[in-house]
Amino acid sequence: MKGTLGEGVLPSVLRELYVGRKTGVLRFTQGSARRKIHFVKGSIVNASSELPEEHLGEVLVRLGRLPRAEVDRAGEKAGRESKRLGETLMELGIDRRGRGPASWLEAGTEFSQRLGVDGIRL
Secondary structure: OOOOOOOOOHHHHHHHHHHOOOOEEEEEEEOOEEEEEEEEOOEEEEEEEOOHHHOHHHHHHHOOOOOHHHHHHHHHHHHHHOOOHHHHHHHHOHHHHOOHHHHHHHHHHHHHHHOOOOOOOO
């Protein structure tokens, strides 16, 4: 699948990927910003952005879910061990204080809004 998305089209594309149980990566480019959403059997399993302000740790701090010091500590550990930040937050137990996956859902909602989608509903 390749093309330009018009206003309001992305939710339909996401729904089609979900219903069709597709696996793959949806890539978005807006100017210099590049973002990806990874799917496995129709479910979103990861989203990423090249914009530092859209990274999970930055969003959790901006939303007031975690203090900067804890995100920095987890980020350093994740870097040393070549792991993703979310995985490291769970290992350290920090995600519980930040409400874990519920906070990540908030971060995902913000991510989707930056793509011009009013939340991702599948």
